[in-house]
Amino acid sequence: MDTLKVVNLKARIGTFELGPVDLNVGKKEIVGLIGPSGCGKTLLLRTIAGLQEPVTGQVFIDGKDVTYLEPHLRGLAFVFQDNALFPHFDTHNNIAFPLKIKKDPQTEEKVQKKAAELDGLTDYLDRWPKELPAGMKKLTAIARETVKKFNLILMDEPFERLDKKIRTELRAMIKRLLMAIGESVLIVLNDPEDALAITDRIYVMKEGVFVQSGEPREIYTSPASYFVMELFSTMGINRVGSAVFRPQDVEIDENGSYVTLEHCGPYDSKRILCNGKMEGQEVVLLLPVECREKSDVKIRIKNSFEKV
Ligand SMILES: Nc1ncnc2c1ncn2[C@@H]1O[C@H](COP(=O)(O)OP(=O)(O)OP(=O)(O)O)[C@@H](O)[C@H]1O
Structure with missing residues (x-):
């Protein structure tokens, strides 16, 4: 049974309409919601949590219909984008808060154990x-x-507004942590690199609906539309003639198009990132390391979309 199942869900805030969306998160699965700012990711999370009432549709948690159940009865851990910490409590009392409300006699032990689990929080x-x-x-x-x-x-966008170094550290830490906790996770992300690093499966959202879903690596290599390709273009986009493609969307092909190479730098152990010219246009291409000494290559574009 899925931990979370969302069926034909619609919600509205101001003039913005979410859905209809269908989504599921399996047991111990880490699922990402990814899409540009303002596409409705937070609204979907808030509707699942019961902080926003749906227009239609249903939300099931562990098989139980919770669509109209109060938020605190849904068995959710909701980590907000801005953390929502109590400013007048220290870390210990922030962590202890949900236990103290329930007068849990093991509050002290549980806080210490939890802090020890989370790298250095003690x-x-x-x-x-x-x-x-x-x-x-x-x-x-x-x-x-x-x-x-x-x-x-x-979890709503845990890496927003963090600088690159903290972001990279926190990404590794959160991945370890989520795997250690071993529970089902639905996480909102704005950056495809975060999705590739953390999630088992993702839903890509555009203007309130899902436009593609699957394993992040599969979506990265085979985007179904220009929109998804642009979202997953961590190294930029090339525009040549009417074709739009990413640096990684090419392969060497003796019968392919001619490209002059101007400058190449290392990318990883097998590939280099090269600046070049194709049909008079500047392009950036991810090529096999063997091309390092070459001044020109012939390439085939594997994935491309019409310019929009
Ligand atoms: N209180 C509100 N009143 C009116 N419109 C709102 C309100 N809150 C959000 N919206 C609108 O609803 C849409 C969806 O917002 P939402 O916060 O869910 O997007 P998001 O994908 O989470 O964006 P971000 O990545 O920037 O957090 C946006 O167009 C936003 O302008």
Whole structure:
């Protein structure tokens, strides 16, 4: 049985309409929601959590219809984009909060155990939220939500507004953490690299509906539309004639199109990233490392879309 099942769900906020969407998260699966800013990801998460009433459709958690159940009865751990920490509580009391409400006699042990699980959080238990580095704020929010009993983690864009170095560290930390917790996760992400690093499966959203879903690697290599390709173009996009394609969408082919190479730099152990010219247009291509000494190559474009 799926941990989360969303059926034909529609919701509305202001003039924005979400859905209809269908979605599922399996047991212990990490599922990503990815799409540009304003496409409705947060609204979908809030509707699943019961913080927004749907127009139509149903939400099932562990097989139970929770569509009209109060948020705190749904068994969810919801990590908000801004963490929503209590500013007047230190880290310890933020984490302890859900246990204290329930007068849990093991509050102290559970807080200590949870902090120890989360890389280095134990050293910050007496700090106020405003004194915490960005990564520790996020870990405190995750600790507070997962210290209680829950069935599903909902996480809204954990890496937003973080600089590159903290982002990379936090990404590895959150992936380890989610795998260690071993529960089902639905996570909103804006960056395809985060989706590739963290998730088992993703849904790509555009203007309130899903336009593609599947394993992130499969979507990255075979986007179904120009929109998805652009979203997953971490190295930019080439425009030649009427074709639009990414640097990684080419392969060497003796019967292919002629490209002069101007400058190549390392990408990974097998590939190099080259600047070149094709039909008079500047292009960037990801090529096999053997092309390093060449001044020209012939290539075939594997995936391309018409210019829009
Ligand atoms: N309180 C509100 N009143 C009116 N419209 C709203 C409100 N909150 C959000 N919206 C609109 O609803 C749409 C969906 O917003 P939502 O926050 O779900 O998008 P998102 O994909 O999560 O974006 P982001 O990645 O920037 O967080 C947006 O167009 C937004 O402008």
